Amino acid sequence: MRESMEFDVVIVGAGPAGLSAACRLMQQAQEKTMELTVCVVEKGSEIGAHILSGAVIESRAMDELFPDWKAMGAPLNTPVFSDELYLLKSETIAQKLPNALIPKTMHNTGHGLDNYVVSLGNVCRWLAEQAEGLGVEIFPGFAAAEILFHENGPFKGSVKGIATGDMGVTASGEQGPNYMEGMELHAKYTLFAEGCRGHLGKQLIEQFNLDIEADAQHYGLGIKELWEIDPKKHRPGLVVHGSGWPLEGDTTGGFFLYHLENNQVAAGLIVDLNYTNPWLSPFDEFQRLKHHPVLANHLDGGKRVAYGARAIAKGGFNSLPKMVFPGGLLIGCNAGTLNFSKIKGTHTAMKSGMLAGEAVFEAIAEGNEGGSELNSFSNKFKASWAYDELFRSRNFGPSMHKFGPILGGVFNFVDQNLFGGKLPITLHDNKQDYAQLKPADQCTKIKYPKPDGKLSFDKLSSVFISNTNHEEGQPCHLKLKDSSLPIVRNLPIFAEPAQRYCPAGVYEVNERESGAFFQINSQNCLHCKACDIKDPSQNIIWTAPEGAGGPNYPNF
Amino acid sequence: MKIIVSVKRVIDYNVKVRVKTDNSDVDLTNVKMSLNPFCEIAVEEAIRLKEVGVASEIVVVSIGPNAVQEQLRTAMALGADRAIHIETEMQPEPLNVAKLLTKIVESEEPGLVILGKQSIDSDNNQVGQMLAALTGWPQGTFASEVKIEDGKALVTREVDGGLRSLSLTLPAVVTTDLRLNEPRYAKLPDIMKAKRKPMEVKTPADLSVHLKKHISQLKVETPPQRQVGIKVDSVDALIDKLKNEAKIILRKLG
Incomplete structure (x- = not known):
C-alpha cells in the first residue's frame, strides 16, 4: 500500500492556471477565516523550470488576482510600447503591415488593456511565492503520474486525487538503491493544470468524454530562444510578430521577437502542427528564419543564452472541452483556454484558474465533501470576460486553416475589426492535426541550410542550453503502444517524421545489420508533447518521467 | 553523538554555466540553485549514522544570504534535525567559512563534523582541512567509507x-x-515537516568572527571555443596541415 496524504484541494502543475487557482482558494479561505489545505505538485525541478512562453501578457487577470501587484513586486516590468507586424515574402524581402490592416485582437497597444513583455517563468516564480505566503504547499520535483478514482462508496467513479511517480526505478523497472515509492495525494477536488496536452488531462478527456461536443483540438509547436543582444539595439517593450517565409504552401505559423529587460530578447517560431509535409522540421524552419533581416537585425552580434520548445493548444473556443467532471476540473491550457487571435494565453489561463478556485472554495465552504461535477464553475466561466473573448475569436484559427493565411487574414480583419468577433458564422475545423500528414513521396523534400554557429545552430547544441536532464538509468518515459509501428508503418509512408518534428533530437532512425531501428533518446526530452500530438499513428504516449527531470529553463 | 554537517548552496549541476558579459563572475540570475552534491552526500552519511543509532542529532549549517535557507530546508527534509543559518552577503571564502564553523563547533560540541570535500562552484577543497587545523581535530578527507566504532572513526580514503x-x-x-553513498530522495511529508x-539565524558578529576578504577575483572566462573540424582530400594535405597549421609535426616524415 502506498502512503497517502489528504488535502482539500490538489493542483497538478505550477503554471499560471494552477498557481492562480491556489492563490484564489487561499485568499477566500483567509477572507472567511476557514482552514483549507491546498497542495500543488510540479514535475519541474523548481517553479518555472518547465515554463515556456513568449511572452506578452495582458495584465487583466493579474489586476483581479492581486490588484496591488505592482507594489508587491510582480515581475511585469516592461510595458509593450510598440507593435510591428511583418509578412515575410522571401528570405530577404518583408512587408511591414500598417496598423490599420491588422486584426484588432493582435494589437498590443492603444486599446485600454495593459500588455507587458515578461518571462512567464519568473511570473510563475512570483506567483508561487505569493501562494506559499498564503499557505499553499508547493512541491516542485514531484510529477503527478496517475489519476486516482474512488473505487466505491458515494463518490464511486469520481476523481480521488493523484499519485506521484515512483523515484529511483531502474531502466528495467526494478527498484534501485535509492528507490522511493510514489505517494497518493487525495483531495475533495483535484485541479489539472498541466498545460497543453497534459498526459493526465488527455486521459480525463477520454475517460469522461469531455470533448464530445467540441471540435478537434489544434496545436502549434513553439520553439523559443533567449538572446543577449547588443545594448545599442535593445529597445525594451518592442514587440515584433510576423508570418510567411520560410513556411510555405499550406503550412501556417508565425514568429515573435520581444525585447525584454537586461538586453535580452526572446525570439521564437510557432508552427501549426496541422502541416502536411512530413519532411518539415519546425526546428530547422526557425533556425533559417533567424537569418531573415527582420530578425537578424536584432540578433546579429548577440549571444544565444537559452533554448526550449513547447506545444500550445490553439483550437480556442470551438475546441474547448467540457472543463468539469466528477471530483475535478481541467483548467488553463490543459483544457485549451488560449486565445490565439491575441497570441496570448496567460490571462485566460489565470482567469480559468481563479474561477476554478472560486467554484471549488464555495463548494467546500458549503460542506461539499468532493466528488461532484462543479457546474457552478461552468456558469462562472460562461459569464466571464475570458469566455467572451474566446467566443469572439472562435473563427480566427479555422479561417486561417480554411482560407489560408492571406484570405483567412482578410476574414479575420472583417470579423474582428468590423464586427468585433460577432459575425453570425462559426467556422469549424474538425480534422485532427496528426491525420494531416501526406505520404513522404508525395511531398517535396526540404533541404535546410547548415547552421552557421552564430545565428543558427544544430539541435544538440540547442538542447544543451535547455539544461535538460533526466536521472540516468530510469525507464523510458516515451512509450510506444506498438514498438514496431515506427519502422513498419511510419518509416515507409512518412519517412518517420518524429526525427524532424521533435525539437530535441529524441527520435532517430538508425541502421544496424538487421535493418532500420527506432531509437528514443528520452534523456533529451523537453516535455514539449509534440510527439504525443503529431505521430501519424498516434502510437507515442508521453508519460511523466521521474520528478525534477526535463529542462531547467531560466527566465523563459 | 551529535553530528554537524555544513552545506552550500551552489549552481545546479544540470545548468550550463554562463559567464557575465563583463567577465566579472558566473551569471547566476534566474539560474537554478541546489544543494552542493558533495554536501548532499555528507547529509546522507549523517542520516545513515543516525539510522544505525550512532548519531543522536544532526545539525546542518550554511553560510550566505537568506536564500541558503532553501538548502537548509532540503537538508532537514532529508533528515537533519535542525539548522543554523549564518547570514552574510559576503562571498564565502574557505578560511572565513572554516572560522565561522569553528565557532559553531565550539558551542555545539559535536562528536563529528561531516563536510563535502569541495563545492562544485568554486572547487576549493579547503574548508574541511582548515576546520581540522583550527579545531585541532584529526581529519579524514575524500572518504569513501565511514564507520564509527569505540570512539573512533574508521575512514577509508580514496587516494x-x-x-x-x-x-x-x-x-x-x-x-x-x-x-561514499547514494543520497535518498526527500519524501513529501518530510518536506512539509521540514x-x-x-x-x-546568526550573524558573523554574533559569533565574534570578523570576516576579512583575502581573495579578490580578477576575471572569469569561458574555455576557448573549439574550431569545427575540416575534411582534407589527401594524405599530403593532412601532413601539410599537421606541419604548418597545427605544428605538431616538426620534422619531415620518413
Whole structure:
C-alpha cells in the first residue's frame, strides 16, 4: 500500500492556471477565516523550470488576482510600447503591415488593456511565492503520474486525487538503491493544470468524454530562444510578430521577437502542427528564419543564452472541452483556454484558474465533501470576460486553416475589426492535426541550410542550453503502444517524421545489420508533447518521467 | 553523538554555466540553485549514522544570504534535525567559512563534523582541512567509507591509485567523496515537516568572527571555443596541415 496524504484541494502543475487557482482558494479561505489545505505538485525541478512562453501578457487577470501587484513586486516590468507586424515574402524581402490592416485582437497597444513583455517563468516564480505566503504547499520535483478514482462508496467513479511517480526505478523497472515509492495525494477536488496536452488531462478527456461536443483540438509547436543582444539595439517593450517565409504552401505559423529587460530578447517560431509535409522540421524552419533581416537585425552580434520548445493548444473556443467532471476540473491550457487571435494565453489561463478556485472554495465552504461535477464553475466561466473573448475569436484559427493565411487574414480583419468577433458564422475545423500528414513521396523534400554557429545552430547544441536532464538509468518515459509501428508503418509512408518534428533530437532512425531501428533518446526530452500530438499513428504516449527531470529553463 | 554537517548552496549541476558579459563572475540570475552534491552526500552519511543509532542529532549549517535557507530546508527534509543559518552577503571564502564553523563547533560540541570535500562552484577543497587545523581535530578527507566504532572513526580514503584506511580519534572532521553513498530522495511529508523544524539565524558578529576578504577575483572566462573540424582530400594535405597549421609535426616524415 502506498502512503497517502489528504488535502482539500490538489493542483497538478505550477503554471499560471494552477498557481492562480491556489492563490484564489487561499485568499477566500483567509477572507472567511476557514482552514483549507491546498497542495500543488510540479514535475519541474523548481517553479518555472518547465515554463515556456513568449511572452506578452495582458495584465487583466493579474489586476483581479492581486490588484496591488505592482507594489508587491510582480515581475511585469516592461510595458509593450510598440507593435510591428511583418509578412515575410522571401528570405530577404518583408512587408511591414500598417496598423490599420491588422486584426484588432493582435494589437498590443492603444486599446485600454495593459500588455507587458515578461518571462512567464519568473511570473510563475512570483506567483508561487505569493501562494506559499498564503499557505499553499508547493512541491516542485514531484510529477503527478496517475489519476486516482474512488473505487466505491458515494463518490464511486469520481476523481480521488493523484499519485506521484515512483523515484529511483531502474531502466528495467526494478527498484534501485535509492528507490522511493510514489505517494497518493487525495483531495475533495483535484485541479489539472498541466498545460497543453497534459498526459493526465488527455486521459480525463477520454475517460469522461469531455470533448464530445467540441471540435478537434489544434496545436502549434513553439520553439523559443533567449538572446543577449547588443545594448545599442535593445529597445525594451518592442514587440515584433510576423508570418510567411520560410513556411510555405499550406503550412501556417508565425514568429515573435520581444525585447525584454537586461538586453535580452526572446525570439521564437510557432508552427501549426496541422502541416502536411512530413519532411518539415519546425526546428530547422526557425533556425533559417533567424537569418531573415527582420530578425537578424536584432540578433546579429548577440549571444544565444537559452533554448526550449513547447506545444500550445490553439483550437480556442470551438475546441474547448467540457472543463468539469466528477471530483475535478481541467483548467488553463490543459483544457485549451488560449486565445490565439491575441497570441496570448496567460490571462485566460489565470482567469480559468481563479474561477476554478472560486467554484471549488464555495463548494467546500458549503460542506461539499468532493466528488461532484462543479457546474457552478461552468456558469462562472460562461459569464466571464475570458469566455467572451474566446467566443469572439472562435473563427480566427479555422479561417486561417480554411482560407489560408492571406484570405483567412482578410476574414479575420472583417470579423474582428468590423464586427468585433460577432459575425453570425462559426467556422469549424474538425480534422485532427496528426491525420494531416501526406505520404513522404508525395511531398517535396526540404533541404535546410547548415547552421552557421552564430545565428543558427544544430539541435544538440540547442538542447544543451535547455539544461535538460533526466536521472540516468530510469525507464523510458516515451512509450510506444506498438514498438514496431515506427519502422513498419511510419518509416515507409512518412519517412518517420518524429526525427524532424521533435525539437530535441529524441527520435532517430538508425541502421544496424538487421535493418532500420527506432531509437528514443528520452534523456533529451523537453516535455514539449509534440510527439504525443503529431505521430501519424498516434502510437507515442508521453508519460511523466521521474520528478525534477526535463529542462531547467531560466527566465523563459 | 551529535553530528554537524555544513552545506552550500551552489549552481545546479544540470545548468550550463554562463559567464557575465563583463567577465566579472558566473551569471547566476534566474539560474537554478541546489544543494552542493558533495554536501548532499555528507547529509546522507549523517542520516545513515543516525539510522544505525550512532548519531543522536544532526545539525546542518550554511553560510550566505537568506536564500541558503532553501538548502537548509532540503537538508532537514532529508533528515537533519535542525539548522543554523549564518547570514552574510559576503562571498564565502574557505578560511572565513572554516572560522565561522569553528565557532559553531565550539558551542555545539559535536562528536563529528561531516563536510563535502569541495563545492562544485568554486572547487576549493579547503574548508574541511582548515576546520581540522583550527579545531585541532584529526581529519579524514575524500572518504569513501565511514564507520564509527569505540570512539573512533574508521575512514577509508580514496587516494591516487588506491584506498587508504585511517582510524581517527573522535571528535573528528570527515569530508565526503562521490562514492561514499547514494543520497535518498526527500519524501513529501518530510518536506512539509521540514518547514516546521527549527532554524536559528546568526550573524558573523554574533559569533565574534570578523570576516576579512583575502581573495579578490580578477576575471572569469569561458574555455576557448573549439574550431569545427575540416575534411582534407589527401594524405599530403593532412601532413601539410599537421606541419604548418597545427605544428605538431616538426620534422619531415620518413
